[in-house]
Amino acid sequence: MxxxxxxxxxxxxxxxxxxxxxxxxxxxxxxxxxxxxxxxxxxxxxxxxxxxxxxxxxxxxxxxxxxxxxxxxxxxxxxxxxxxxxxxxxxxxxxxxxxxxxxxxxxxxxxxxxxxxxxxxxxxxxxxxxxxxxxxxxxxxxxxxxxxxxxxxxxxxxxxxxxxxxxxxxxxxxxxxxxxxxxxxxxxxxxxxxxxxxxxxxxxxxxxxxxxxxxxxxxxxxxxxxxxxxxxxxxxxxxxxxxxxxxxxxxLPVPDGMTVRRAVLGDEHVDRAVAATTGFTADFQDFITRYAWGEIWTRPGLDRRTRSCITLTALVAGGHLEELAMHVRAAVRNGLTPDEIKEVLLQTAVYCGVPAANAAFAVAQRTLGRT
Structure with missing residues (x-):
């Protein structure tokens, strides 16, 4: 130019x-x-x-x-x-x-x-x-x-x-x-x-x-x-x-489950998951790719930022801290700022309980590299 x-x-x-x-x-x-x-x-x-x-x-x-x-x-x-x-x-x-x-x-x-x-x-x-x-x-x-x-x-x-x-x-x-x-x-x-x-x-x-x-x-x-x-x-x-x-x-070609999974979680994470797939876990990997990423995350009713907020809340409520770290990174990839992630976790303190939110804040802080 x-x-x-x-x-x-x-x-x-x-x-x-x-x-x-x-x-x-x-x-x-x-x-x-x-x-x-x-x-x-x-x-x-x-x-x-x-x-x-x-x-x-x-x-x-x-x-x-x-x-x-x-x-x-x-x-x-x-x-x-x-x-x-x-x-x-x-x-x-x-x-x-x-x-x-x-x-x-x-x-x-x-x-x-x-x-x-x-x-x-x-x-x-x-x-x-x-x-x-x-x-x-x-x-x-x-x-x-x-x-x-x-x-x-x-x-x-x-x-x-x-x-x-x-x-x-x-x-x-x-x-x-x-x-x-x-x-x-x-x-x-x-x-x-x-x-x-x-x-x-x-x-x-x-x-x-x-x-x-x-x-x-x-x-x-x-x-x-x-x-x-x-x-x-x-x-x-x-x-x-x-x-x-x-x-x-x-x-227009709507992205398939694997395309959305990579867009949200990142190639590095998905490549590790694919490489770790065994005969025992292959059906489960296929299930989550087709159903979670291909059917739910691709639905037009909510954008990916909103879906990230909901997913973070659900993971805090269920105490799934390892998955929470993964989805904190995904939330950033989907456009949420650290301050917006903090607001989501504050909301969970009211509706999911302070101990659950306390653990979630610790995970999110480590994941985001905040001190």
Missing amino acids: PEGVRLLHHVADGPAGAPALILGPSLGTSLAVWEPQAAALARHFRVVRFDLPGHGGSAAVPLSSMGDLAGRVLDLAGALGVERFHYAGISLGGAIGAWLAAHHPGRIESLALLCSAARFGEPEAWRDRAALVRAEGTGPLASAALGRWFTEEGARTPAAQRLAADLAAADPDGYADCCDALAGYDLRGHLARITAPTLVVAGRDDPATPPAVARELADGIPGAALAEIPRAAHLANVERPEAVLAALRGH
């Missing part, structure tokens, strides 16, 4: 050790456009949402092509230490992901393209919009944008008004540069180069990228699946959040 250029503004949620999922927004919106799905997806993935240049919290930087935008996303992934990642994007955000999947296939684990296209109409229309915004700002676009983004019913919702505010706040140069990138974007001849498992999502009432455009993507990308969302326009994930979440959940 050029010296002095800041990373795209971003927010990361979910377990630090979970597979990375980068979510790209549509033109004129901010990372808030993914709020309907972010929390649910963060139960299984390290979810990274970003703002386009000149949008939300990202500074406007000179760019003129989809490759420039994609390069900014790769800069962000590099800064976060992420080599390979799952990617889902809406409209322009989807185009960024498709460009990455075609030109940097080794970086993309899976791809979801929401209300996107291989080419977004005639280049001149985008150049005209860029000129208008540079001259007058994004104000003249507001009414037409709501009509593209939402059905008539959806445009009256608070969510629609919040996203309209994002458009009004966008930097004119940053927005116009994104229009220039769209003007030069045409991936139709390169779709067959995309090898990542791909889901294409279309809003059935989308006037900007209608289902026929989505089918062009799905037909051109080998093995791609297509899902159409009824009663949804261009921002289908905002207008029909549960339907889009269900489609994404069906597409």
